[in-house]
Amino acid sequence: MRLKKLAAMALTGIMALSSLTACGSSKTKSSDTASDKKVLRVGMECAYAPFNWTQDTDSTPDGSKAVKIYDSDYYAYGYDVAVAQKLADQMGMELEIHKVEWSSIGISLDAGDYDAIIAGMGKTAEREASYSFTEPYYYRDNCIVVKKGGEYENVKGLSDLAGTGCKVTTQLGTGWIPLLDQIEGANQSGNFETTSECFMAISNGSADVCIVDLPTAQSAALTNDDLTIIELDENDTFTGDDEMVNVCIATRKDDTALRDQIQKAMDDIGWNDKSKMDELMASVLTQQPAAN
Numbered sequence: 001m002r003l004k005k006l007a008a009m010a011l012t013g014i015m016a017l018s019s020l021t022a023c024g025s026s027k028t029k030s031s032d033t034a035s036d037k038k039v040l041r042v043g044m045e046c047a048y049a050p051f052n053w054t055q056d057t058d059s060t061p062d063g064s065k066a067v068k069i070y071d072s073d074y075y076a077y078g079y080d081v082a083v084a085q086k087l088a089d090q091m092g093m094e095l096e097i098h099k100v101e102w103s104s105i106g107i108s109l110d111a112g113d114y115d116a117i118i119a120g121m122g123k124t125a126e127r128e129a130s131y132s133f134t135e136p137y138y139y140r141d142n143c144i145v146v147k148k149g150g151e152y153e154n155v156k157g158l159s160d161l162a163g164t165g166c167k168v169t170t171q172l173g174t175g176w177i178p179l180l181d182q183i184e185g186a187n188q189s190g191n192f193e194t195t196s197e198c199f200m201a202i203s204n205g206s207a208d209v210c211i212v213d214l215p216t217a218q219s220a221a222l223t224n225d226d227l228t229i230i231e232l233d234e235n236d237t238f239t240g241d242d243e244m245v246n247v248c249i250a251t252r253k254d255d256t257a258l259r260d261q262i263q264k265a266m267d268d269i270g271w272n273d274k275s276k277m278d279e280l281m282a283s284v285l286t287q288q289p290a291a292n
Contacts, residue, residue, distance in 0.1 A: 037092075037093065037094045038091075038092070038093045038094070039093060039094045039095075039096050040084065040087070040088045040091065040093040040094070040095050040096065040115070040116065041070075041096045041098060041113075041114035041115045041116070042080075042084050042095065042096065042097055042098065042114055042115075042116050042117070042118045043098045043100045043105055043108055043109055043113065043114040043116070043117050043118075043119065044076070044080050044081075044097065044098075044099070044100070044105075044117070044118060044119035044120075045099070045100065045101070045102050045105070045119055045194075046069060046074075046076045046097070046099040047099075047194060047196070048078075048102075048119065048120055048194075048195065048216065049078060049216070049219040049220075049288050049290065050078055050079055050215050050216070050218070050219040050281065050284050050285045050288055051078050051079050051080045051119065051120035051215070051216070052076055052077075052078035052079070052080040052081055052119060052120070053076065053077060053078050053288055053289070054069065054074050054075070054076060054099070055074065055075050055076075055077060055289055056074060056075070057075060058075050060077055060287040061286075061287055061292050062283070062286075062287055064077065064082065064287060065085070066081070067081055067084075067085065067095055067096075067097045068097070069097050069098070069099050070096050070097060070098045070099070072099065076097045076099070077284075077287065077288075078284055078288070079120075079138065079215075079280060079281050079284045080118045080119055080120060081095075081097065082280060082284060083118065083137050083138075083271070083280070084097075084118045086265075086269055086271070087262055087265045087266065087269075087271075090265040090268055090269050091261060091262075091265050096114070098113060098114045100113070100114075101193070102119075102171070102172075102173055102193065102194070103172065103173060103193060105117055105119060105121075106127075106130065106131070106250075109131070109250070109251075109252060110252060115251060115252070115255065115258055116249055116250065116251050116258065116262065117131075117249065117250040117251075118137075118249050120138075120140075120213075120216075120247055121247065121248065121249075121250055122174070122175045122243050122244040122245070122246060122247060122248070123136070123243060123246050123247075123248040123250075124175045124243040124244075125243065127250065130253055131250040131251065131252065131253055132250065132251045132252070132253055132254075132255060132256050132259040133248040133249065133250050133251075133259070134248050134249040134250075134259060134262055134263045134266060135248065135263060135266065135272060136246040136247055136248050136272075137247060137248065137249060137266060137271055137277070138247040138277050138281065139245055139246065139247070139274055139277065140213040140214060140215060140244070140245055140247055141213065141214045141231065141245070142176070142179070142211065142212070142213055142214070142237075142238060142241050142244060142245070143211075143212065143213070143214045143217055143229055143230060143231050143232065144209050144210065144211055144212075144229075144230050144232065145198075145199065145202055145209070145210040145212060145217050145220070145227050145228065145229055145230070146202065146208060146209055146210075146227075146228050146230060147202050147203065147205070147208070147226055147227070147228065148225065148226055148227060148228045150208070150228075151208075152164075152166060152208055152209060153228050155230055155232075156230075156232070156233050156236065157232050157233040157235070157236025157237060158182060158183060158184075158232060158236050158237060158238070159236050160236075161183050161184075161186065161209065162183070162184035162185060163184060163185045164185065164186075165185055165186070165187055166183065166186050166187070166208040166209050167186070167187045167188075167189035167206070167207045167208045167209070168180050168183055168186045168187070168188055168189065168207065168208065168209045168210075168211065169188070169189050169190060169191055169192065169198050169201055169202075169207040169209070169210050169211075170191055170192075170198060170210060170211040170212065171191065171192060171193070171194065171195050171198060171212070172191045172192060172193055174244070175241070175243045175244040176211045176212065176241075176244060177191065178240075179211050179238045179240075179241055179244075180211065182238055182239065183209065186209070189201070189206060189207045189208075190207075195210075195212055195216050195220070196220070198210045198212065199220045199224055199227060202226065202227060203224060203226040203227070211238075213244065214229070214231065215281055215285065217229045218285060219285060219288060219290065222285075222288070222290040222291050223290040249262055
C-alpha cells in the first residue's frame with residue numbers, strides 16, 4: 001500500500017512537471033506569435049554604393065534610419081534600403097537585411113535565406129528564366145569610367161575607343177559583360193567581383209575602361225580622384241543595354257504572391273515615378289560615408 005502511494009505521488013509529480021513544461025512552451029510560442037510582425041527578408045551586397053552600403057551607425061547625416069544587418073553589429077543604408085523600408089512600411093512588415101556576396105545572391109535566395117533581392121539588380125532575360133520580377137524601382141543610365149588625365153579622358157563615344165586596344169573591365173555576373181564586345185578591338189583585361197575592384201583596376205592601370213552605371217560611378221568618384229566619368233554620346237553609345245537600365249526587385253520564381261504584394265506596395269506609394277526615384281538617389285548620394 002505504501003509503495004502504491006509513493007508511486008502515485010511520483011506520477012502526480014511527473015504530470016505536474018510535464019504540465020508546467022508544456023505551459024511554458026505554449027506561453028513562449030504564444031508570446032512569440034503575438035509579438036512577431038511579418039518580416040520582409042531582403043538580400044543585398046551592402047557593398048554597392050549608392051544602392052547599398054555598410055556603416056557603423058544606425059542613422060545617416062540627415063537623420064534617415066539605417067537598418068541593422070541580420071546577424072551583424074553593422075547597419076545598411078542606400079537607395080535599396082530606403083526603398084525596401086518604404087515598401088515594408090506600406091505592407092505592414094518589418095524589414096530584415098541580409099548581407100550576401102553578389103556571386104551567391106541568387107543561390108541564397110533559392111536556398112530560402114531571404115525572400116527578395118533588392119540590390120540594384122537589372123532585369124535580364126537570363127534572370128527572368130529563374131526569378132520573378134517587379135516593375136523597375138529605379139531607371140539608371142550606363143556610362144564608362146576612365147583614368148583622369150589618361151589617354152581616354154576625352155572620349156565622347158564608342159567610336160573613339162574603336163581600334164585603340166584599350167583594356168576593358170566590368171563587374172562579374174552583370175548585364176554589362178555583353179557590352180564589352182561592343183568596344184571594337186578592345187582587350188578584355190578580366191572582370192571583378194565588385195565595382196570597387198573595377199575602379200581600383202582603372203586607378204592602377206590594369207584596366208583602361210570600366211562599364212558601369214552612372215550612380216555607382218558618381219559614388220566612387222567621391223573618394224577616388226583618379227576617376228573620370230564619361231556619359232557617352234547618345235548616338236555613339238551601347239545598344240541593347242536596356243536590361244541594365246531597368247532595376248527591379250526579384251523573388252523566387254514560384255513566389256509570385258510576394259512579387260505581386262511588393263508590386264502592389266510600389267503602386268500604392270507611386271513608386272513608378274522617375275522623378276521620385278531620381279530625387280531619392282540624389283539624396284542618398286549625399287548620405288553615404290564617403291560623402292561626409
